[in-house]
Structures are given as C-alpha cells and as structure tokens.
Amino acid sequence: MPTFVYMTRCDGCGHCVDICPSDIMHIDKTYRRAYNIEPNMCWECYSCVKACPQNAIDARGYADFAPLGHSVRVLREEEKGTISWKIKFRNGHEKNFESPIRTTQWGTIPSPAEFPEPSQEDYKSQELAHEPDVLNIDGGLPALAPDQLKKGVV
C-alpha cells in the first residue's frame, strides 16, 4: 500500500524527502508540502510514515481491494522509543500494534559524511567500507583459515 500525505497536517519539514529510499517523496512546487510523486514506485517501507513528526502521512490501499474507509495510522513516540500502528479494515475491524522504532540506540548510527574518506589501500580490501568497525566486530571479520577449508579449495 503506497503512502500519501494529508496536506493540511504537513508542515513541509522535508523529513520524508530525506528518508525515502525510493526518492519519490518530494515537496510540491506550488504549496510547499510533501507528496508522493509516484505511488506505483513506492516500496511500502513506510519510512516516511514513521519519520513524519506531524503524523501527516498515511498508507493507502490499492483501489481494487481496499476502498471505503480503511486506514493505517502511525504514532511515533521518540521519547518512548515506540511506534504504534492502528489498522482499520474496511469492515470496521480494528487492530492496534506497538513496536520498537528501531533496534539500535538513537544517534548511534553516524551518517556517511561522518566517516573518514577511504584510502587507496581500503579500496583493495575484501571488506566493505568501514568494516569491520560498523559491524561492531572486534579484531576483524571472522574468516576460515586455509587449513579449515575443504580439501582442494586452496
């Protein structure tokens, strides 16, 4: 179910634009409010729904199976670390869920710009950028020693 924005609630802060992995949340050029420019391309990850501080983004079911009054509403409470979901089905049935916002502490994931630029040596490494530090693994990634491999591999 792709997302849509209640224009009356949106204050145009741009959080959804920043977080959308599909780059389909944009700011309307006339009203300066966010909107989903291409619902067909929405991954339905709900990052924007969860990130919106004004609770202005909702999920809309496809018209062929979910018309008439269903809704998915989300309340994010940073101070509690919770995100609550209220799913209302079109027959009036309602379900409520409560879950953690994320599995790591706030502010513990640095942005890419906060990492030092990789050196030329780093490019030759088998490890991906900033591994193994970002994986919180001390002493490097675990690897099998040659004598642990099956006969004939080395």
Next chain:
Amino acid sequence: MFTSNPFAELSASIAPSVMQSYIVVMILLVALGTIYDVLHKKSARYFRANMQKSRAEGTKVGGGEMLSIAIRTAVVDVAASGEFCNPRRRIAHLLTMYGFIAFALTTAIMVFRYPTPDVATPAILVQLWWLGAAMVCIGGYWFWFFIRADVAAEGSSPFRVMRADLFILSLLASATLALVWAYLQATGNAWATSAFWLHVLATTLLFGSVPWSKFAHMFFKPAAAFEKRISAANGTRSNLPAPANQPEKFGSVDHRPRNY
C-alpha cells in the same frame, strides 16, 4: 539614529493623517482578505466539521479541561511555535513572528501616538522598531536561504520563486526596505525617498495579498492546533493510535539481544 522616530521625521513631507489613513487601510485589507480567504478556502468550515465529528465520536471534554487546552495552545503552539519539529525552523519562525509583531505594533504606535517631532517619542519604542525589523530579516533570510524544505531537502535553488513565497518575500522586502529607508533618512541620503516608496509598495503587497498568500495562517493555525489538542483529549486523536502504554516492553531496545 536608534532613538529618533523615522515617521516623525517623515511628517515634514507626508502629513501624519495620510500615514494614519494608510495604516487603517492596511488593517482593513488584512481583515477583508482573511474573511475572503476563510470563505474561499472553506478552512473555517473544514475545522468546524472536523471538530463536530471529533466531538460526536469522542468523550466529552469539560469546560476546565477546555480552558487548560486553550491556555496550552496559546502558550506552547502559538507563543512558542511548538508545532515545529525542526529546532532551526522553530527559532527562525519565532524570530520572524515576534519581529513582525514588534515591527508592526511600534510602527502603528509611532504613527498614531508620536506622528510629529513636536511629541517626543520614547527611545525604547524606536529601538523596538529597529529590533523587530532586524529580527524579521534574520529569521526570514535564514529560513529563505537555508531552512525551507525545497532548498534543504530538495536541493532547489534559493532564488527559485513561486506563489507560495508571496508572504515571506513581501514581508522580507517590507522589513528590509524599512531598515534601509530609516538608515538613509537618518544619514541624510537622497535615496531615502526612493527606499521609502519601495517600502510602501512591499508593505501594500504584504497586506493586500492576503487571499493569495499564507498571511492568514496566523489566524487559522492556532484554531487547527486547538482542534488537534481537543481531539487528543477526547480520545479520537484524529484517528491516530493511542500512545504506547508498554514502552518498557516494546519501546526502548537497550537490552534486546542482537539478532545478527
């Protein structure tokens, strides 16, 4: 410069009654423009319908609680711009809002109460006028060049202008040109008259364009904030889920085992 009333100096070339009439016309333009805006966009009807729906579906909110909500709306949402989640936007909005109030009020007081050099203007009033206009400029230009969503989030050029910018641009032009005019007039520069008439033009655009700009938000935003708080109090919460009641179990994840 910061102690002399610029409008008193101006009274040598423009009669105080003309200045006073201009302010009255601007107030009328704002009132009529807001009424037209409310009727045309049906915002009052929307908020009323929303409120009635919320009242019908939710529990009854008592008079005392209603008063407490009204006070909280006035203090948190209106006076402290509490609805903004981005602290930079909030500070910029507070600077612009209080700057505009100080600038507009002191202008009206100086023009009506101290229109000529014969009546001494209190220095604090003039200083508040300068400070108010400067606050509008600081908050407004900060917002315009760095904070607004299409520049900060979309990467658009800060010089890209559209109709939604009518309010902020005319406000900035009015405050900036007022400062320029007052400075040029105090220093005896010949360009002061040109700057003044440009300031009048920008101010007329600001107050005359209410139906097409977002000027009226200062009237209906508090109503929207009040309605939002009422819906939270009566349990309807604009169809949002109830606040999490088991954060220790489902919320903070300090003690959860890592699953990788």
